[in-house]
Amino acid sequence: MTTVSRRVDRVLDKLDIGPTPMSDHSAMIIAPGQNAWTDPFLVMGEEFVNQPGFEWHPHRGMETVTLILNGALEHGDSMGNAGVLGPGDVQWMTAGRGIIHREVAARAEQAHVIQLWVNLPAHRKLVPTRYQDLRAGTHAVHTEPGVLVQLISGEVGEARALALNHWPILGLVITLDPKTAYRQVLDGDQRAFAYVLSGQAEIGGRTVHAGQIAWSDPVSRPGDPTTLALNTGDGDDQTKVMLFAGRPIGESVYASGPFVMNTRAEIEQAYRDFHSGKFGSIPRHTRLPSGT
Numbered sequence: 001m002t003t004v005s006r007r008v009d010r011v012l013d014k015l016d017i018g019p020t021p022m023s024d025h026s027a028m029i030i031a032p033g034q035n036a037w038t039d040p041f042l043v044m045g046e047e048f049v050n051q052p053g054f055e056w057h058p059h060r061g062m063e064t065v066t067l068i069l070n071g072a073l074e075h076g077d078s079m080g081n082a083g084v085l086g087p088g089d090v091q092w093m094t095a096g097r098g099i100i101h102r103e104v105a106a107r108a109e110q111a112h113v114i115q116l117w118v119n120l121p122a123h124r125k126l127v128p129t130r131y132q133d134l135r136a137g138t139h140a141v142h143t144e145p146g147v148l149v150q151l152i153s154g155e156v157g158e159a160r161a162l163a164l165n166h167w168p169i170l171g172l173v174i175t176l177d178p179k180t181a182y183r184q185v186l187d188g189d190q191r192a193f194a195y196v197l198s199g200q201a202e203i204g205g206r207t208v209h210a211g212q213i214a215w216s217d218p219v220s221r222p223g224d225p226t227t228l229a230l231n232t233g234d235g236d237d238q239t240k241v242m243l244f245a246g247r248p249i250g251e252s253v254y255a256s257g258p259f260v261m262n263t264r265a266e267i268e269q270a271y272r273d274f275h276s277g278k279f280g281s282i283p284r285h286t287r288l289p290s291g292t
Contacts, residue, residue: 004188004226008204008214010037014046024048024110029195029213032255035119037215039191039248040167042117042260049073049111053104056282059095060270061125062260063118065152065171066091066103067242069197071111077101078280081131088136090152092163097126098270098279114195114242121249122262124166132163146180149173154245156184170245176201176232183227184243188220192228192245199239202231218248 017026030044042062049071066073068085075091076082078100085091093101105111120127134152140159142149151161154170163171170190176182176199186192194203195213208214219226232239252262259270273279 003185004219004224006186006192006204006216006219006226006228008194008206008208009217011206011208011212011214014211014213022047022049022052022054024050029114030116030193035253038193039250039253040119040169040246041191041193041244042119042253042255044114044116044195046114047112049103049105049113053111054102055104056100056102058098058100058258058274058279059093060098060259060261060274060279061266062095062120063166064091064093064095065116065118066093067114067116067152067173069112069114071109071113072106073111073113074104074106075101075131077129077131078282079129079131083133085133086136088139090134090139090163092132092134092153094127094130094166096120096124096129096166098273099129100274100279100282116244117260118167118169118246119249119253119260120166122251125261125266127166130164134162138162144182146177147182148175149182150175167249168246170243172243173197174230174241174243176230176239176241178232178235178237178239181229181231183229186216186226186228186245187222187247188224188226189218189222189247190245191218191248192216192243194228194230195242197240197242199232199235199237201239201241202229202233203241204228222247 015028027046032043140151142156142159150173152171153163
């Protein structure tokens with residue numbers, strides 16, 4: 001079977017927002033409301049979380065994937081879970097039928113994080129809530145000369161990530177030495193994005209710099225193999241790329257604040273359920289005192 005080489009359909013700069021009450025600096029990498037171009041991915045932001053950070057707030061109908069680039073991020077939820085994530089850690093949270101949680105900088109530090117929202121299909125919107133803390137030292141890896149692929153979700157070669165999915169997602173952090181070429185195999189019906197965390201690379205024939213995101217849309221039928229080429233040029237520094245791919249869900253999206261459903265009626269029900277206590281309650285005590 002002939003393998004199709006993918007192209008990059010568009011390259012976009014992240015949008016710097018600046019300081020907010022929750023973050024020393026905020027940026028939007030995937031803007032909301034562009035579902036036809038980003039499905040199954042909803043939104044992705046970069047935050048330098050300070051105090052007070054993102055205090056107790058609800059979610060329903062989607063999943064969040066949080067990558068800790070630096071610092072320490074404390075989390076807690078209405079199920080009584082609490083903990084701290086450090087550099088290289090990833091958290092995959094299934095909001096599902098409803099959760100209340102918090103994300104703040106731990107120990108008065110600043111936490112540099114990227115958070116991606118992944119959509120769920122209608123029949124999985126109300127699944128039970130779940131946290132998966134994927135620690136830096138536990139990531140499956142795939143290596144080639146000059147290439148380190150850390151797996152957050154999905155499979156590469158013989159390596160398989162630990163994350164459990166309600167919708168199949170490939171999630172990778174790829175580190176490339178200078179003058180290195182790498183080809184990532186993707187199903188033909190997947191939409192992929194590559195966000196350059198540091199350095200620069202030629203991706204699918206387009207030059208992409210740090211702070212830019214490159215999109216590759218579905219090109220063929222399910223199961224047909226395609227490849228996305230990444231190449232680095234001369235220089236002394238490594239390039240690090242966040243690469244995610246998933247098949248578009250193809251359903252209507254109705255979002256309001258922290259809730260992502262398919263219809264307005266479902267959003268209204270989400271607000272009723274939240275205000276009536278069906279998401280649980282904010283714990284009086286988390287394992288880590290607030291503000292530490």
